[in-house]
Amino acid sequence: MHSASRRSLKVLATTLAATIALAIPAAASAAPRPAVPKPAEACAKNAAPPAPVDTSEKPAPGQASPSPLPVPAQPVGGARMGECGTVVPADVLNPPDGVTAASWVLQDLDTGNVLAAKDPHVRERPASLIKTLLALVAVTELKPEQPITVTKEDAEQECTCVGIEAGEQYTVDQLLHGLLMHSGNDVAHALATALGGVDATLAKMNGLAARIGATDTRAATPSGLDGPGMSTSAYDLSLIFHYAMKQPEFAKAVATKQYELPGSNGKPAIPILNDNKLLGVYPGFLGGKTGFTDDARHTYVGAAQRDGKRVAIVLVRAEQQPTPVVSQASKLLDYGFALEKVKADPVGKIDYQAPAAATTEEKSGKAGGTNVANAAAGGGAAAEDAFGTTGWVITVLVFLIIAGGFAVGYQRKKAQAEQDR
Template identity: 70%
Template sequence: MHSAFPTSLRVLAATLTAGLLAVAAPAAATAATPAPAQAQPCADQSAPPPPVDTSERPAPGKPAPAPLPVPNEPVGGILMGGCGLVLPGGAPNPPDGDTAASWLVQDLDTGDVIAAKDPHARERPASLIKTLLALVVTTELKPDRIVVPTKEDAEQECTCVGIVAGGRYTVDQLLHGLLMHSGNDVAHAFATALGGVDATTTKMNLLAKRIGATDTRAATPSGLDGPGMSTSAYDLSLIFHYAMKQQEFAQAVATKAYTIPAIGGKPAIPVYNDNKLLGVYPGFLGGKTGFTDDARHTYVGAAQRDGHRLAVVMMRAEQRPTRVVDQAAKLLDYGFALHENHAAPVGRIAYEALVATAPPAPPANVAAAGAGSTAAPAKNDSFGTTGWILTLVVFVVIVAGFVIGYQRKKQARG
C-alpha cells in the first residue's frame, strides 16, 4: 500500500498537468502568435471619393478637415458595416438598373432597415443636407417668424427659388422653397437668420451628432460641396426618419405646388416640387433630390402602401440608363415586397450616438448579399481565459490536498 500511494499520486499529477497544459496552450498560442491581418475595409469607409473639381479646396491658410472618426461598431447593427448588398436571408436580388453607389430602404414606422447597399459608405449629400438644415430651422425658428433676405442671400449660386433682398418672408414660406425646389438662396437666408453660415453648419453638425448621424458633417448649409462634407445612406435615412416626424417638414415635402405671395411690392413666387414621384408613384409622401458634380445624384423619398410607410435613400447615382426617380421607385417596390413577405430586418435606424474611435474593419461575413442574421456580436468574456486557468489550478490544488490527506489517514490506520 505504501508503494501504491506514490504511483497513484504520480498518475493523478500527470493527468492534471496534461489537462492544465491543454487548457493553457490556446492562451499561450494567442499571446505568442500575432493577430491575423484584418480584412480590407469597405470602400469609402472613412471619407468620400476624391473630388473631381476644386470645390472642396480649403480657404488659404486653413487645413483640410480630417475625416470623421468611424465608430467602433456600425451604427444600426453589425450588418450595417457590410460592403456590397446587405439583404435578408433568402431575399431575391434588388431590381436591375440601380446605379447608386450606396442605398438603404427603411421602414418609417418601425425603424427597421429592410435592405441596403454599403449603408455606411461615406458620400457627399448634395442638397439632401437641406433635410438637416430644415431640422435646425424647425427646432429654432417659429413658422410665422419673418425673415428678410440680404443681397448676399439672394445672389447665391443656384438652384434658387427667387427670393429678393429686402423681401419679407415667413419661415414656413421659405421652408417650402427650401424643400420643394431646393433653393440655395433660401438656405443662405436661413443661415443668416440662424447666426451666419459658420454658426449654422455648427448647429447642423451638433444636431447630426445628437441624433446619431456619425458619418455626417455639413460644410455648407445648402449642400454645395465644401471641405470635409460627408454623410452616408444610413445617416440620411436616420435624418429623414427623424424629419418626417416633424409636421412642418412632412407637409412641405408632400406639397406639389405652392406660391409665396406677393408682399410689399415684391412679386409672388411660384414653387413646384422637384420630386417627380410626387403624384405619380401610388402613396408617395414626398422626399428630396440633390446633385453636384462631386456628389452626383442623391435622392430620398417615401411612400405608403396598405397603411405602411417605407423610405429609400440613394447616394452617388446616375440618370442613365434610367432616371434616378425611376430607380428609386423600383427600390421602393422591392422594399414593399420584402415587407409583405415578412423578411427579417438587417438593421435598425438607431437614435443614439456612439463613441467614435478608429474601428476594426467589419467582419467579412457581413459583406455578402443574403446575410440574414441580425444578432449582436458575441460579448467578450470579462472573466477571461487566464481567470479560468487560475480557477482550475486552485481546483487541482484542493483536489490534490484531499487525496493526500485521505492517503495519509489511510496509511496511519494501516
C-alpha cells in the same frame, strides 16, 4: 515501512496527476469560453468621398482641407451596415436592375429596420439632401410664424434659387417650403442668417448630426453646394430623413405639391412646384428631396405608404442614364414593399444613439447589474454556469487530496506501531 509510505505517496501523486490530466480537457470541452466576436471589417471605401472633379472643395487661402471623419470601430446600425456591395436578406429576390446609384438604403420608416442596402456607410456627398439637416435645425430653433428679413447676400446666392428678394420678410414656414420643395439656395442662406450666420449654422448642423448618430456626415455649406470636408452616406441620410419625418413641419412641406410665396412691391406671388416627380404619381408617396452637384452627382430621398407600411429610399451618387433617378427610386420602393410583404429579416437598424454618448452605466462597464467588459471577454460563461464542470473537477481534486492525506497518515501510524513492537 518507510518505503511503503513512499510508495503510497507516489501512487497518490500519480493518481492525482492522471485525474488532473483527464479532468482539465474535459472541463475545457464541456464549458468552452465563447469566442469574442470581432468587429466587422470596415469597407475600404468608407473613409472619404471620391476626389472632387472641380475646385469647389478647395479650402480658402491659409486654411487646410479638413481630414476625413473617423470611421467608427463598429458600424452604426449593425454589423452588416459595414459591408461593401449589396446587403440583402437571405433567400430573397435580388434588387431590381437599372439602379445606377453608388450607394442606397431602403428602410421601414416606422420601425427603423433597414430592409436592404448597397454600400450603406461608404462616404459620398449629399448635395441638396443636406438641406434636410438644415431644416431640422430650423424647425428646432425657430418658430413657424417667425418673420425673417432677407439680406442682399441671401438673395444673391448661387442658384438653384426660389427668388426671394432682399429687404422682404417671409415666415420660417414659408421659407421651409421653398427650401424643401424647390431646394432654394437663397432660402438656405436666409435661414442660416437667421440661425446666427453660416458658421454658427454649420456648427449646429454638424452638432445635431453627431447627436443623432450620423457619424459619416459633415456639412460644409448649409445648402449642399460642395465645400471642403463635405461628407455623408446613404445610411446617414436615411437616419436624418427618418428623424425629420417625425417633425410635422418637415413632413408637411415635403408632401406639398404646389405653394406660393407672397410677392413684394406689387409683384405677383412666387409659385413653387415640388421638384420630386414621384409626388402625385407614385401611389401613396409621402414626399422627399432631390439634389445634384457636379461632385455629388444625383442624390435622392423619398418615402411612400402602402398596406399600412411606410418605406423610404435614399440614393447617393446616382446617374440619370440609362434609368432616370426617380424611376430607380420607384423600383427600389417597390422592392422594399415586396420585402415587407414576405417579412424578410432586416439587415440593419436606423440607430439614433451616437457612439460617443455613453451612459454612466456603460462608462462604468455595467448594464443591468452585469459587467459588460467581463461578458465581452468571455466571462459570460461563468454567469451561465456558476459551478459547472470546472467546479466539480476542483471538488473531486480536493476530495482526493484529503483522502490521500488520511491514507498517508494511516500508513505512517501503522509503520510507527510496528516499530514500537
